[in-house]
Amino acid sequence: MSLIKKEEFHKLIDYSGKLCVSIFIPTERGGKDVLEKKDQTHLKSQWQQAEKTLKERNISDEALQKIASRIESLLNDPEFWRNQSDGLAIFASEDFFKYYTVPINFEASVYVMNEFYIKPLVPLYNKDERFYLLSLQLEEVSLFEATQYSIGKVDIEDLTPERLEERVGFDYKEKALQFKTQNPNSGTPVYHGHGANERNRLEEIKLYFRAIDQGIHDLLEQDNIRLIVACDDSLFPIYKEANTYNKLYEKSVPGNPADLSMLDLHAKALNLLEPEMRRKLDEKMNAFKENEGTDLASADIRDIFPAIQQGKVDTLFVENRQELWGTYSPDNMKIEKHNEQSLDNSSLLNHAVANVIKQGGEVFLIEHQFMPNKKEKLNALYRFSS
Numbered sequence: 001m002s003l004i005k006k007e008e009f010h011k012l013i014d015y016s017g018k019l020c021v022s023i024f025i026p027t028e029r030g031g032k033d034v035l036e037k038k039d040q041t042h043l044k045s046q047w048q049q050a051e052k053t054l055k056e057r058n059i060s061d062e063a064l065q066k067i068a069s070r071i072e073s074l075l076n077d078p079e080f081w082r083n084q085s086d087g088l089a090i091f092a093s094e095d096f097f098k099y100y101t102v103p104i105n106f107e108a109s110v111y112v113m114n115e116f117y118i119k120p121l122v123p124l125y126n127k128d129e130r131f132y133l134l135s136l137q138l139e140e141v142s143l144f145e146a147t148q149y150s151i152g153k154v155d156i157e158d159l160t161p162e163r164l165e166e167r168v169g170f171d172y173k174e175k176a177l178q179f180k181t182q183n184p185n186s187g188t189p190v191y192h193g194h195g196a197n198e199r200n201r202l203e204e205i206k207l208y209f210r211a212i213d214q215g216i217h218d219l220l221e222q223d224n225i226r227l228i229v230a231c232d233d234s235l236f237p238i239y240k241e242a243n244t245y246n247k248l249y250e251k252s253v254p255g256n257p258a259d260l261s262m263l264d265l266h267a268k269a270l271n272l273l274e275p276e277m278r279r280k281l282d283e284k285m286n287a288f289k290e291n292e293g294t295d296l297a298s299a300d301i302r303d304i305f306p307a308i309q310q311g312k313v314d315t316l317f318v319e320n321r322q323e324l325w326g327t328y329s330p331d332n333m334k335i336e337k338h339n340e341q342s343l344d345n346s347s348l349l350n351h352a353v354a355n356v357i358k359q360g361g362e363v364f365l366i367e368h369q370f371m372p373n374k375k376e377k378l379n380a381l382y383r384f385s386s
Contacts, residue, residue: 020114021050023043024108027088050110066095087105091116130145131145132144146266159216225247229248249272249273288317288379295382312382325338325348
């Protein structure tokens with residue numbers, strides 16, 4: 001599962017001016033549906049619909065063939081379809097082609113506009129849901145970047161020692177350090193061995209962890225997001241002592257990382273963070289409800305779009321699996337809603353989502369029954385009043 005980097009996401013948002021095809025399909029991780037090529041059938045169906053729309057919009061034969069050849073290349077790649085997650089997103093135009101295998105179960109859909117339709121990807125890119133996950137063992141260290149919906153490995157091979165021996169020498173196993181229990185009073189590890197030798201081993205582990213901390217510190221500081229450590233319970237107090245990064249999460253993922261896959265680690269980290277993630281959304285929703293009817297919150301799209309243009313929107317709540325078609329004129333800040341998509345309009349919700357994200361605001365896709373104001377498909381909490 002590859003995380004969509006901030007730069008890639010913004011590249012999708014900024015791309016415009018030519019006919020853009022955005023295709024979303026649900027995919028299967030394995031089983032009978034993969035063998036029966038159900039995913040390819042989904043893609044073929046959505047591409048046929050896109051192809052028809054492109055022809056109606058008078059795309060050149062050359063441009064159409066460029067896109068078609070790339071779609072065909074995916075359709076005919078059996079290895080590609082054996083390595084899917086829950087959803088596939090494809091973004092294509094005459095001179096652009098990107099696809100993402102992601103853990104979001106999309107509804108099969110296709111959009112042909114003068115910009116890419118990025119709204120379904122919002123759960124992958126929320127600044128307060130991103131975190132780093134450090135899998136820490138004495139024999140191996142790995143770093144992952146993750147969100148609620150995705151996880152990807154970060155290359156730190158040149159930044160940290162790969163194992164304890166590289167930092168303190170290859171005789172450490174002979175010194176028989178064993179982590180057996182934890183002191184119930186202090187929470188610190190109890191070592192079973194031979195006096196001074198135990199203390200030396202503890203210092204060596206601290207040196208190893210300090211080397212890891214120093215190696216990844218600049219990388220972490222660039223993003224300034226939470227760091228969660230997955231390690232044996234007895235190791236976490238030592239790492240906390242060695243750590244210098246100010247966003248180290250107070251609790252560690254329990255269990256030995258050696259026994260867990262990347263997806264298992266991800267699931268355990270989310271279980272640790274879920275109450276906090278939910279609390280953040282609840283706080284934003286409560287703030288909207290408390291301020292609705294004032295100049296700090298609105299569910300009126302005629303007010304929300306000018307507020308987005310002015311950079312006022314702190315948080316946008318967007319009804320999931322819904323759409324609004326129409327036009328917006330930045331010059332006079334006037335919005336016009338249409339009943340359906342046409343050659344002369346675009347997705348108002350997609351426009352709102354893209355611009356709030358570009359401005360550093362937060363966007364949440366919300367099912368209808370959980371929207372703060374259920375009467376409208378777009379709710380906004382503002383940073384400041386007029």
